Amino acid sequence: MQGMMPGQAPPLVRFAGVQKTYDGEHLVVRNLDLEIRKGEFVTLLGPSGSGKTTTLMMLAGFEVPTGGEIYLEGQPIKHVPPYKRDIGMVFQNYALFPHLTIEENVAFPLSVRKVGKAEMKERVQAALRMIKLEGLARRRPGQLSGGQQQRVALARALVFNPRLVLMDEPLGALDKRLREEMQLEIKQLHEDMGITVVYVTHDQSEALTMSDRIAVFNNGIVQQIDNPHALYENPVNSFVASFVGENNVFSGIAQSIQHGFCEVMLSTGHKLIAKMGNVASVGSATSLSIRPERISIVSGRASVEMPNHLPARILKSIYLGDHALAVLSVPGEGEVVVKIRSDQHDLPADGQTVAIAFRPEDCLALDPVQTNLLAGASGQVGKITLSKSRTKEGSSYNVKI
Amino acid sequence: MKRKLKRAERRRQFRSLALIFPLLAFLCFAFFGPITGMLLRSVEDLEVRRILPNTVAALASWDGRDLPGEKAYAALAGDLSVARANDTVAIASKRLNYSLIGIRTVLASTARKLNALPEAGRAKEVLEKINPAWGDHATWVTIKGASGPFTSFYLLAALDLTHDTDGTIVGVPEEQAIYRDVFLRTFIISFSVTLLCMLLGFPVAYLLAALPPNRSNLLMIFVLLPFWTSLLARTSAWIVLLQTHGVVNDALHWLGIIDQPVRLIYNRFGVYVAMTHILLPFMILPLYSNMKAISPAYMRAAASLGAPPATAFRRVYLPQVLPGVGAGCLLVFILAIGYYITPALVGGGGDQMISYFIALYTTDTANWGLASALGALLLLVTLLLGFAYGKLVLGQQVTGGMKN
Numbered sequence: 016m017q018g019m020m021p022g023q024a025p026p027l028v029r030f031a032g033v034q035k036t037y038d039g040e041h042l043v044v045r046n047l048d049l050e051i052r053k054g055e056f057v058t059l060l061g062p063s064g065s066g067k068t069t070t071l072m073m074l075a076g077f078e079v080p081t082g083g084e085i086y087l088e089g090q091p092i093k094h095v096p097p098y099k100r101d102i103g104m105v106f107q108n109y110a111l112f113p114h115l116t117i118e119e120n121v122a123f124p125l126s127v128r129k130v131g132k133a134e135m136k137e138r139v140q141a142a143l144r145m146i147k148l149e150g151l152a153r154r155r156p157g158q159l160s161g162g163q164q165q166r167v168a169l170a171r172a173l174v175f176n177p178r179l180v181l182m183d184e185p186l187g188a189l190d191k192r193l194r195e196e197m198q199l200e201i202k203q204l205h206e207d208m209g210i211t212v213v214y215v216t217h218d219q220s221e222a223l224t225m226s227d228r229i230a231v232f233n234n235g236i237v238q239q240i241d242n243p244h245a246l247y248e249n250p251v252n253s254f255v256a257s258f259v260g261e262n263n264v265f266s267g268i269a270q271s272i273q274h275g276f277c278e279v280m281l282s283t284g285h286k287l288i289a290k291m292g293n294v295a296s297v298g299s300a301t302s303l304s305i306r307p308e309r310i311s312i313v314s315g316r317a318s319v320e321m322p323n324h325l326p327a328r329i330l331k332s333i334y335l336g337d338h339a340l341a342v343l344s345v346p347g348e349g350e351v352v353v354k355i356r357s358d359q360h361d362l363p364a365d366g367q368t369v370a371i372a373f374r375p376e377d378c379l380a381l382d383p384v385q386t387n388l389l390a391g392a393s394g395q396v397g398k399i400t401l402s403k404s405r406t407k408e409g410s411s412y413n414v415k416i
Numbered sequence: 417m418k419r420k421l422k423r424a425e426r427r428r429q430f431r432s433l434a435l436i437f438p439l440l441a442f443l444c445f446a447f448f449g450p451i452t453g454m455l456l457r458s459v460e461d462l463e464v465r466r467i468l469p470n471t472v473a474a475l476a477s478w479d480g481r482d483l484p485g486e487k488a489y490a491a492l493a494g495d496l497s498v499a500r501a502n503d504t505v506a507i508a509s510k511r512l513n514y515s516l517i518g519i520r521t522v523l524a525s526t527a528r529k530l531n532a533l534p535e536a537g538r539a540k541e542v543l544e545k546i547n548p549a550w551g552d553h554a555t556w557v558t559i560k561g562a563s564g565p566f567t568s569f570y571l572l573a574a575l576d577l578t579h580d581t582d583g584t585i586v587g588v589p590e591e592q593a594i595y596r597d598v599f600l601r602t603f604i605i606s607f608s609v610t611l612l613c614m615l616l617g618f619p620v621a622y623l624l625a626a627l628p629p630n631r632s633n634l635l636m637i638f639v640l641l642p643f644w645t646s647l648l649a650r651t652s653a654w655i656v657l658l659q660t661h662g663v664v665n666d667a668l669h670w671l672g673i674i675d676q677p678v679r680l681i682y683n684r685f686g687v688y689v690a691m692t693h694i695l696l697p698f699m700i701l702p703l704y705s706n707m708k709a710i711s712p713a714y715m716r717a718a719a720s721l722g723a724p725p726a727t728a729f730r731r732v733y734l735p736q737v738l739p740g741v742g743a744g745c746l747l748v749f750i751l752a753i754g755y756y757i758t759p760a761l762v763g764g765g766g767d768q769m770i771s772y773f774i775a776l777y778t779t780d781t782a783n784w785g786l787a788s789a790l791g792a793l794l795l796l797v798t799l800l801l802g803f804a805y806g807k808l809v810l811g812q813q814v815t816g817g818m819k820n
Binding site for chain 2: 075076077096097098099100101102103104106108110111112113114123124127128171172175181
């Protein structure tokens, strides 16, 4: 967690104990405290129903918090209507006005602000140049492709120099290639213009690609706010570990704790050394989280010098071009997925008995996987929770148990 | 190979044709047929031609300046005596009397008094002696004008126009001119009803589109319930409510707002109330389906871009519901200009619309020509409106930018 340093400028946006309920019973957002600094690209990441979109809508002014307060540039804005907030917004379905041309759409926020004709024209031109669509100014939104429409929506949200730009899954309706292109384009715009962006997505790879900081939401609570690297390397709990990036999970009991590492015994009696996460104490249940690319497959008994190794049998290997996946069964732990470089000529043969090994630093001892958390996250409960990238085409190598 | 394909194609076409044949036949029988018949009737003019065939033939070469020659008089005398024997003089005289009031008696008396055919060469003298009107130029012009087979007489009459004796088109005398007023009245009533429907229907449609489904369904039932009730029942209900000692008057009296019953029915007010009530669903339903298709995201987008609610409504919402407003208004207007029962039941003498006169001429006086001409004009207006709508609304129909 990167807290506020003393002496830093006050945050642009501050959520202070914000709560939201729709039915008066269930809190969609519980006690949200979040600060967003000027020029930052912050992503609210989480499964559907986790409260991220509600948070964005409260910031935009379309939902009123049930409790707490939101500050924009130090001013409370809970009761400021959306049209007075000066916050640009990009919607998932673009929401371009179908009866207006591209030009008129982009000019809309300027004309409601009574900007002069000449200046308006100039700024609209500049905005269209920025998204490289000057030639389509006279077209109507229906005549544009999805990607073009999203660029226009972006231009429209930026043209009036808002204090903040919100994006609600803006790339959800685009295909993979276009989405990746747009991710880089939006990132570039953010860096060039120095705008502050709050971005909502359920796609963890999108969040990792674009964000300065990511707030991982689950069940209305921010689980962790961190930069992508810290989020991937040091997830604070098993939900974050499984939601961001791919993950193998072993469950066991913590035996001893020393120097930031703890010894965990699996149900089969194997002992593993893992870095301390949020595991409670000696004797409590824990789940070990290891990324697929940090596990190596070693043959026979060659790996005895590695402290963590388990016997395994190769079920199948999947060739994926830039890398390959091996699915192994580990006695007592079910299946484990290992990512290996595909240029290794000796892809392990199916049915071969091997061992898997990994360094203690790559293995995190976290809270035991809670079924309710995971059910909300992916609808899949099990020891191996792979492929949390919930994109449409995804890099989905789902392994089910 | 090619022939095989063609044969299969033809068989397929034949099958699909057979499927739509019942509907096609029904449409021809119940729709195109009667309309063509009506249009024909509004321009055809066969009565005089049938009853006085020789006269019509004799007048064919007449230049229409002076009185026609002896030959025409002789032909008329012959035709009349045949007609009298067949008892068909009244048919021709009824038609001729539309064009020239009073000619009916001239024809009837002449037929009655013409005991024998006049001698050759003396027909003119004899006829003029029976009735001096046969010496009038106008009498003969009228007969020639009605000799068919086609005439613009009825269509002109429907617009309060007529041919004078010179053949130029002039307005009919003031005391006979009624149809222009009736058309104007029809348009005023229809326009007012359309406006009222729009003002009342717009908020209802908006509410229907905005409410969550369970509540909007309930509201929709309230819209549809009257829609499903018979038109006559609804109109009669308004009579019960609005009459001199009806529910509304009694209630107002009881509340002490009025001392004397207010006249609420058998006048224009009653017509507006009853017609607006009946036509309201035709406004609400197209508006609703239009509004339902407009994503709430547009209004949110407008707000996020800095537009206050009124501006967002005017600049974003309204332009998008315009097709629905157009469709609703046109539907209501077209239905309203053809209204007959409701104004006849709840209106006064000065509130009757064009359909009332069409019905009057069809059923009471059997002046089919004029009834058809009025009907044809009504159809023309409707077609023009439909065409204008097509140009206005469909021409600039927007293709939504929303993907979902």
